[in-house]
Amino acid sequence: MPEAPSHEITFAQAVREGFEQAMEQDQNVIVIGEGVPDPKAIFTTTSGLREKFGHRRVFDMPLSENGLTGVCIGAALQGIRPVLVHQRIDFALLSMDQLVNNAAKWHYMFDGKASVPLVVRMIVGRGWGQGPQHSQSLQSMFAQVPGMKVVMPTTGYDAKGMLIAAIKDDNPVLIIEHRWLHQIKDVVPLGPYDAPLHKAKVLHEGSDVTVAAFSYMTVEALVAAKALLSTMGVSIEVIDMRSVRPLDTETVLSSVKKTGRLIVADTAFRTGSIAGEVIAQIVEKGFNALKAKPVRIASPDFPAPTSQYMSEHYYPDARTIAEAVIDLVEGPRSTGGYAQLKIDIHPRGRHDTPNQEFTGPF
Amino acid sequence: MTDTSPSQLFRSMLRIRRIEEALAERYTEQEMRCPMHLCIGQEAIAVGVCASLKREDLVYSNHRAHGHYLAKGGNLNAMIAELYGRASGCCGGRGGSMHMIDMDVGFMGATPIVGGTVPLAVGTAWACALKDTGQVTVVFFGDGCFEEGVVHESLNFAALHRLPILFVCENNNFSVYTRREERQPDRPIHLLAGAHGITAYSGNGNDVQEVLNASRRAVESIRSGHGPQFLEFHTYRWREHCGPNFDDQLGYRSKQEIEAGMNDCPIANYVEKINFKNTSITQQEAEIRAEITAAFEFALSSQTPTIKDAEGKVYA
Ligand SMILES: Cc1ncc(C[n+]2csc(CCOP(=O)(O)OP(=O)(O)O)c2C)c(N)n1
Numbered sequence: 001m002p003e004a005p006s007h008e009i010t011f012a013q014a015v016r017e018g019f020e021q022a023m024e025q026d027q028n029v030i031v032i033g034e035g036v037p038d039p040k041a042i043f044t045t046t047s048g049l050r051e052k053f054g055h056r057r058v059f060d061m062p063l064s065e066n067g068l069t070g071v072c073i074g075a076a077l078q079g080i081r082p083v084l085v086h087q088r089i090d091f092a093l094l095s096m097d098q099l100v101n102n103a104a105k106w107h108y109m110f111d112g113k114a115s116v117p118l119v120v121r122m123i124v125g126r127g128w129g130q131g132p133q134h135s136q137s138l139q140s141m142f143a144q145v146p147g148m149k150v151v152m153p154t155t156g157y158d159a160k161g162m163l164i165a166a167i168k169d170d171n172p173v174l175i176i177e178h179r180w181l182h183q184i185k186d187v188v189p190l191g192p193y194d195a196p197l198h199k200a201k202v203l204h205e206g207s208d209v210t211v212a213a214f215s216y217m218t219v220e221a222l223v224a225a226k227a228l229l230s231t232m233g234v235s236i237e238v239i240d241m242r243s244v245r246p247l248d249t250e251t252v253l254s255s256v257k258k259t260g261r262l263i264v265a266d267t268a269f270r271t272g273s274i275a276g277e278v279i280a281q282i283v284e285k286g287f288n289a290l291k292a293k294p295v296r297i298a299s300p301d302f303p304a305p306t307s308q309y310m311s312e313h314y315y316p317d318a319r320t321i322a323e324a325v326i327d328l329v330e331g332p333r334s335t336g337g338y339a340q341l342k343i344d345i346h347p348r349g350r351h352d353t354p355n356q357e358f359t360g361p362f
Numbered sequence: 363m364t365d366t367s368p369s370q371l372f373r374s375m376l377r378i379r380r381i382e383e384a385l386a387e388r389y390t391e392q393e394m395r396c397p398m399h400l401c402i403g404q405e406a407i408a409v410g411v412c413a414s415l416k417r418e419d420l421v422y423s424n425h426r427a428h429g430h431y432l433a434k435g436g437n438l439n440a441m442i443a444e445l446y447g448r449a450s451g452c453c454g455g456r457g458g459s460m461h462m463i464d465m466d467v468g469f470m471g472a473t474p475i476v477g478g479t480v481p482l483a484v485g486t487a488w489a490c491a492l493k494d495t496g497q498v499t500v501v502f503f504g505d506g507c508f509e510e511g512v513v514h515e516s517l518n519f520a521a522l523h524r525l526p527i528l529f530v531c532e533n534n535n536f537s538v539y540t541r542r543e544e545r546q547p548d549r550p551i552h553l554l555a556g557a558h559g560i561t562a563y564s565g566n567g568n569d570v571q572e573v574l575n576a577s578r579r580a581v582e583s584i585r586s587g588h589g590p591q592f593l594e595f596h597t598y599r600w601r602e603h604c605g606p607n608f609d610d611q612l613g614y615r616s617k618q619e620i621e622a623g624m625n626d627c628p629i630a631n632y633v634e635k636i637n638f639k640n641t642s643i644t645q646q647e648a649e650i651r652a653e654i655t656a657a658f659e660f661a662l663s664s665q666t667p668t669i670k671d672a673e674g675k676v677y678a
Contacts, residue, residue, distance in 0.1 A: 038539040039612040062509035062545040063476050063537060090475065094510075129396030129447075129458045133475050305672040307447030307455030308395045313669035352395060 004189040008361060012182040014156035015045040015121075018163035019083070021192040023053050026081060029167055030057045032072065033085030033121075042085055043123070043182055065094035069120070073103050073172075076118045081167055089122035089138050089176060096141075103172040104147030118172045119163070123179050124215070124267065126315070128352045131306035137267040137299065139176050139214070140274045143245040149173040150244040151197050152215040155362045156186030158242060161195025173197060176244070178216035178267060180354040186361045198243050200251040203362060206235035209325050210255040210262050212278055214241045217265035217297070219358050223318035227344035228325060232337040236325055244274050249281040253289070256282055260291035261328045265321055270298040295324050308352055317355075318345040366413045368636040369646075371570050374413070375405040375629050377650050378429045381438070384654050385428075385445065386606035394445040396458025397474075401429040403568075403600035406628035407532050408433040410573025411500060411593070414581045420468045420486055420499045422479040426532075427462045427472035430502050435467035438653065439660040448664035455667045468497075477503070477510030480529075484516045487527035487590075498584050500528045506537025508551050514558070517592075521559040524589030528580055529555065531594040532567060538603045539614040555592035567595025568628040571635070598623030 009017070023029045031049060033042065037060055041047035050058040061068050065086070072082040086092045092099075099120070107115040126135045143150040149171055153159040159177070166173035203218065204225045213221040218240045228234040237255050241248070256262050262282055266275035275296045282294065297316045304314055322345055325331075332338065349356055382400045389398060401408065408429035412421070415434070423430040431441060437452065444451025445459055453461050460474035470486060473479055483501035490497045507513060508531055520527050531551055535542045552562040561583065565572050573595060580591035600623065602609035610620055633643070 035538055035540070039614055040539065060540045060544050063506045064509050064511060067511055094475075094477075094512075131396065131458050131460065131474075132456065133460075133473060133478075134397075300673070302673055302676045303456075305456040305667075306396050306453075306458035306461070307451075307667055307672075309447055309666040310455060310669055310672035314672065 004191060004193070006187050006189045008185050009156060009188050010183055010185050011156045011159045012043055012045050014160040014186065014188045015163060016047060017188070018160035019046065019049055020052065022164050022167045023049070023057065025192060026167070028079060029081045029083065031083045031085065032059055032061050032068065033087070034061055034063060035087055036060055036085055042087060043179065046085065065091055066098055069095035069098035070102065072118055073098060073106070073116050076116045077106070077114055081117050081119070083119040083121065083167060085121045087123055088125045088134055090125070090133050090136050092120065092122045093138070095120070099142070099148065099172065100145050104145045107171070108147055115170045116172050117170045119166045119175065120172070121175045121177060123177050125179055127180065127354070129306045129308070130304070132303035135304045137269070139244045140268055140272055142174050143274060147172070148245065149197050150176065151242060152176045152178070152244055153242065154181060154215055154218040154240045156184070156188045156360070157362070158195045160188055161193050162197060164192050165194035165197050168194065169197060176215065180216050181219070183354060184219070184358060184360040198246045198248060200239050200241045200243065200248040202237060202251070202255065203240045204236070204238035206237035206259070208234050208259055208261065208329050209236045210239065210252065210259045211236050211265060211321060211325070212239045212241055212252045212262065213265040214244065214274065215267050217267055219355065220316070220318040221265055221321055223345055223355070223358055224321040224325065227318070227341050228322055231341040231344060232331060232335070234325060234329055234331055247274065247277060247281070249278060249285065252278060252282055253286045256286055257289045260289060262290065262294040263297060263321065263324050263328070264294065265297040265316070268298055269301055270296060271301050273298045292328050295328065297321060297324060312351045317347065364413055364416065366574060369642065371409055371413060371574065372629070372632055372636070372638060373646050374409045374433055375570060375632065376646060378405045378408065378432050379629060380647070380650050381432065381654055382428060384658070386601070388658070389606040394459070395447060396445060396460065397604050398445070398459040398606065399426040399604050400601045400606065401426050403623065403627070404532055404534060404597045405429055406570040406573050407530065407567045407595045407597060408502070410570045411528070411530055411577045413574050414577035415498065415500065418468060419497050420470050422470050422483040422486070422499070422501045423462065423472035424476065424479060424503055424507065425460045425472070425474040426504070428459070431462040431464060431469050431472065434464070434469045436462065436464035436469045437466070438657045440464065442657045443661040443664050446661045446664070447666070448661055449667040449671060450660070450664040454671060456672065476507045477512045480507070480510070480513050481516045484520045484525060484527055487520065487525040488523060491523065491525055496585065498526050498528060498581055500530060502530045502532060504537065505531060505533040505535060505542055505551060506545070509545060517555055517558040517560060520590040524587070526584045527590045528577070528584060529560070529590065529592045531592070533594055533596050534599045536599060536603070539612065550594070552592055552594035560590045560592045561588070562592035562594065564594040564596070567597035568626050568631060570628055570632050598626065600624055
């Protein structure tokens, strides 16, 4: 495949570029959300759009999440392609009724006579004292409902390509972004392109353990993968799951057939998480391929506390993944390699700001 | 009896102002690691409304809650400790600035999901009515919050059952960086509440005496069984939406507008009006400073919680 001309930009810039190109391609694309045209422009992901496309296509919305979600669904039924943005996924809970009862079911309950080409971006607001109502990772709640597609891009490439693909898709698509990904760079094609909304992708090849990771946990898994390989010679395969619904467990299964061991790393609460669903499917489909019991790594089953003293030990990270890998391969912990590993994956800087060690591109 | 003397109203406003200024100053050290929404410029509403209440009356608030918490008598030490994430904080460090609570003085809770506490306040008022406790419940919210559907559902229910609740809308004309003109048609907020069948009033939120008078009338009417009341007070937020600084560089409001807003200072206005003696002001300043210094000392010497503390209390 010939290389398309590309550049190195951040995830946030990639989203912005995706918006701009999708809006150039289709007059029906509109962008709406609290803060979309304000000076901060949703962490800069929508900056300049109003200047370029005007206030009829780019606008702020009143604080009426559920009502306006319904309004966007109605507009979508009439041929508009709205992209609704929530600065925090927690606010999207107010949209839940319209999303679950109308957007997700319209096509099905009216026998395919109409569909809802709506895109909703929701941002997971981890970090710096965000606390119980501003940092939840709720993908499994949204992904439980048939009729919606739910994706979680990790790379800048996917952030742009999935946004463009989601806008073209005739179904409601939820894009859940983790804000600790926004500043990471990636190599992104200059022109418009689609990234698939249903496929996982192997980001790091390995033969000892499969780590299927969602969103930001992919970054932590890659940090662990590099350190494990260089210090202890343990090789893990890191799969960026990319899509939560549909869930591509085929890619996971073929990896597990090679490694025999599975860790699933999710950003959500452990109970009822998508990590559990991945494991259930792998156990159903590939029980015999497993050499050890699968492992779930997720947020603990209590809300994220605000205090820095508690949040410091709340989130799993590269260390959690590496330790789980070593357990699975029954690796030694008395060697110099292990000592070096601990140094290599020890986070620098404060725990409640994004990992500056990982700079991309992917 | 609540002390509503001019010197007390003045002191209460000044205290909120000085506490928040001290927070703004120390915030840059990055040890209060939580988003913080200051109410500097809006103190008169918190003070005037809470001065019309009894200790056993109940109050709910939102993300911008410091003033409401303090005006209702919330514990200062527990507030500052909460901002520093300490175990002695009012939420044991779980919440930070956006989650204030002090049930000892009837401050029932403040949370940052806009609109989230409005129906809770109605429910609390409903319970008070069912139990005939005579308590009044107050909920503070902003002009942005008034756009949330749940607010209108709550107004409807409160009106239907003539509940003992006072809705207080602090209209500072902004929702984050978006002006009201971009979010709502040109019609007064209080008239919509009126259309729900609730007696509604709109007034100057930077005049503490006017706020107190209006609140007193409203609370008396509620106590005598006439059902909910709605007060809309116009005011101005001086500092950035979230954070300790001024945000004039963002360009979403003009220099002249900010200047006009700051010239209409509720505290300076009041000092002028009641012709306060300088010596008395100096003394109150000194007392407040000492209290603030002690509160920071308390917070900073308090124990830090651990992840074990975070695990508990998921269930009662
Ligand atoms: C349901 C919900 N939507 C959006 C937000 C983000 N947000 C936080 S404060 C705020 C502005 C609220 O404006 P207003 O109610 O007028 O209060 P003010 O900040 O002016 O005091 C917004 C939109 C939120 N916290 N909750």
